[in-house]
Amino acid sequence: MESRIRVLVAKPGLDGHDRGAKVIARALRDAGMEVIYTGLRQTPEMIVSAALQEDVQVIGLSILSGAHKAIVPRVLELLRERGMQDVLVVVGGTIPDTDAAELKATGVAAVFQPGASLDGIVEFIRGAVSAAR
């Protein structure tokens, strides 16, 4: 039997709007994944350390404040520095199309914009993790 997918759901930056992060965390858990939720106000350094410690295959970043262009590249850079490029990074939140394309070009696996369905997110993560295995 395959082991359960391990996901770190993280809220970087100063934004406290955690409704989306919590709903996603529950949906992934209900879909049988192991979910670790970091809680609020995590720096990129804290997120990458937690991902290493918890040995996750996926990091989900929830950002609604418009700070994604400053935060996401930093997370990717830290993952590279620590040789953790195999960890899948997905981003959810209010990310305009042009920014979403830029993030994907720099190594983000998927960007889930408002209106994305829970089942669609679950399916994407399952597919991407099993492709990587």
Place this chain on the structure above:
Amino acid sequence: MIPTTPKPHTTLSGIPVEPFYTPADVPEPSLPNPGVFPYTRGIHRDMYRGKLWTMRQFAGFATPEETNARYRYLLSQGQSGLSVAFDLPTLMGYDADSNAALGEVGKCGVSVSSLEDMEILFDGIPLDAVTVSMTINSPAPVIWAMYLAVGEKQGVPFSKLGGTLQNDILKEYIAQKEYIFPPRPSMRLVTDVIEYATAHTARFNPVSISGYHIREAGSTAVQELAFTLYDGIEYVKWALERGLAVDSFAPRLSFFFNAHNDFFEEIAKYRAARKIWAETMRDRFGAVAERSLKLRFHSQTAGCSLTWQQPYNNVVRTTLQALAAVLGGTQSLHTNSLDEAYALPSEDAVTLALRTQQIIAHESNVTATADPLGGSWFIERLTSDMERGARRYIERIDAMGGMIPAIERGFPQSEIADASYRYQRAIDERDQIIVGVNAFQAEHDDAPELLEIDERPAREQAAKLERLRARRNAAAVESSLADLRRAASGTDNTMPYILEAVRAYATLGEICDALRDVFGTYQESSVI
């Protein structure tokens, strides 16, 4: 397939809705008139004949210079009050040049780090002629002190300054999560502001007890109603313990509710809120002044209901929600802009949102009579169902020892998380249709023209702070901060000390750091 008959037949909060209603469904067949206790039908007999609601669009972005220009524009377009949106570093008590502010300066609101920024924000706007609402919570005493100091510089006495400070820390722990200090010292600061306002600023509302953010975090309408009213109860308890007489401060407590999609449920929510508050103030706290019993509220259409898909549909949603707030008797209103699922609104989008209110106010004629839906068997029944649901929660929180113990055990947080997950599942399973999202989708969703904010405001704000730090009297700053630390460690009201620090141009970050030294900071244990 898109179901042609919506299922199931309940309100958005899950209250059952019958095919039709009769007089037998109504608990109290004859209600007191509008303007009469318990004010279910409204706080004024003449309602909007006497005075329209205040059209108050929440605005703020980038630098104080740019936001000042937006304010002057909004006032020139017939807006009747201002409402300041601050950026996240300001909301969290950090200066624009702090490491914690990386990537966030000016993004979600205007950046204010010092009295100098506040002077620029209100430059050319006479503070004795407009009322100003400020959405600020953990650092509320500091931002308010800056506002009072700008008033001083304009020659307007404190007693002539009118407006509203959100200053509602409890809903931060419950929902919006922009807190700095632990709950008890935070409540002491809220109470300091209430006490200071009671003595010095007769026209200022020192707290705006807010359900808006609770609803945005995913609560039901009943939870929004219950947790908000309980937060109000908690502030009253603290002010009474401070030794204030209930009728000295209660008239200036104000509320802020969401206006969400379920049209009749929202109207019932506002009606129930007035009744519960009036009865609570009279029976639980012994208030007698009429103004202490009357629940006054601001409302804002539901940001979380706006969709990214087919953004022009948001104009229609906002119109329905705004109409519910008006039919529910709101005292002031913010209508969201069609592009706010993406970003802060563009000037064109804000103008359309303001026009929406003006059309409701001046063309629809819904303002001609108070509580026009009063006496509808359905509305009366729903009002009483909302009241019953909210009172059950209030009893449970009483049994826990009040809102702070309830927050510490994660009670409101987990109730809201459950409700928001249920709602999202209902959308995923299409039990809840959202037009353009899970039904009636379009091939392409073209984004409207958006307001973009880059890192320029962050650089400008940082440079301005550097100049200010070089120019100000450093010794005066240091001694005012030392005085504040001493006051915060004791039991004195902190407001006069914060005012002194602000006048010396101590920055927001420096003042909040002084308070962090004394009070410590708060980390929640996350509930998912």
